[in-house]
Amino acid sequence: MNYLRATNLDEATAILARHPEALLLCGSTDAALQLRHAAATATLIDIHALEELKGVSVDDGYMRIGALVTLNELLRSDAVRASLPLLAACAETFGSHQIRNLATVGGNIANASPAADLTAALVALEATVTLASQGGERSVPLEALFCGYKCTKLDHELITAVTVPLQTGDWYYRKAGMRERLNIAKVSIALTHGSDGFRISGASLGSNPVRFRTLETLLDGGVYDDAAIKAALESDADPSGGYRSTKGYRLRVAFNMIKEALSRPEGG
Numbered sequence: 001m002n003y004l005r006a007t008n009l010d011e012a013t014a015i016l017a018r019h020p021e022a023l024l025l026c027g028s029t030d031a032a033l034q035l036r037h038a039a040a041t042a043t044l045i046d047i048h049a050l051e052e053l054k055g056v057s058v059d060d061g062y063m064r065i066g067a068l069v070t071l072n073e074l075l076r077s078d079a080v081r082a083s084l085p086l087l088a089a090c091a092e093t094f095g096s097h098q099i100r101n102l103a104t105v106g107g108n109i110a111n112a113s114p115a116a117d118l119t120a121a122l123v124a125l126e127a128t129v130t131l132a133s134q135g136g137e138r139s140v141p142l143e144a145l146f147c148g149y150k151c152t153k154l155d156h157e158l159i160t161a162v163t164v165p166l167q168t169g170d171w172y173y174r175k176a177g178m179r180e181r182l183n184i185a186k187v188s189i190a191l192t193h194g195s196d197g198f199r200i201s202g203a204s205l206g207s208n209p210v211r212f213r214t215l216e217t218l219l220d221g222g223v224y225d226d227a228a229i230k231a232a233l234e235s236d237a238d239p240s241g242g243y244r245s246t247k248g249y250r251l252r253v254a255f256n257m258i259k260e261a262l263s264r265p266e267g268g
């Protein structure tokens, strides 16, 4: 394999332009599996030294989280705990301490797993993602980055950061799985409720992290009826009946979580 180590963003985008099919490496907690199937001639670009992709900062009501920020850095950040408590709650449920030391925000997004629960939480928080290539930078709503199972619209680009409006109002986060720790989400639900209404998303409820727009409209209209909530969930979500759980199970758990969120949200 061809291993290349970029030392800054310009160098990384230049290498990516020369090797458009290269695999980027950060924490490698997902890439390690992809490498099992990679060709012996594959090019790997290690980007974990890129200072431009590190750090958390707050400015004018938004938090910028660098793509290389790890899950443990998120958890240790006072700014994240104070201003994005939903994201901190999600990070607490993520993998194990060892995995959180390596796993990055950008890697979770780029891997585009339907079970990526950090990405799902960022969708409810209406995050925007910034992408860089040799041609320059662009920003897109995170939700618009995905195009189906394990598919992104990254066009030979690196994710450099996510930008997230600071939370106001009530929120809820819950993840269900087989175990307390090292859990791949059977279902997770992230919800915020502020003066501009409900924002709800979930993991393992579709081929990508899902935003529940029908449900949001229903709840914004003051309709809290069980049958209507179930129908809205079914219209927004399309979970696979994969080997981890059936479609019916996932929808039932999601419904129970929504009911819990409505009756017992965390304070804003």
Ligand SMILES: Cc1cc2nc3c(=O)[nH]c(=O)nc-3n(C[C@H](O)[C@H](O)[C@H](O)COP(=O)(O)OP(=O)(O)OC[C@H]3O[C@@H](n4cnc5c(N)ncnc54)[C@H](O)[C@@H]3O)c2cc1C
Pocket (backbone or CB within 6 Å): 023, 024, 025, 026, 027, 028, 029, 030, 031, 032, 034, 067, 068, 093, 094, 095, 096, 099, 102, 103, 104, 105, 106, 107, 108, 109, 110, 111, 115, 116, 117, 118, 119, 154, 157, 158, 159, 160, 182, 183, 184, 185
């Ligand atoms: C034991 C275990 C437990 C886990 N638990 C969880 C969990 O609880 N919740 C969860 O959501 N996930 C979990 N994961 C999955 C994984 O840890 C996360 O998705 C993690 O965030 C990936 O980050 P990484 O830095 O390791 O990415 P890498 O493995 O380095 O990269 C993943 C993919 O993204 C691409 N990529 C990485 N960074 C960028 C970038 N900046 N721009 C463009 N493309 C990029 C890479 O090319 C690769 O295709 C777990 C994995 C393991 C092995």
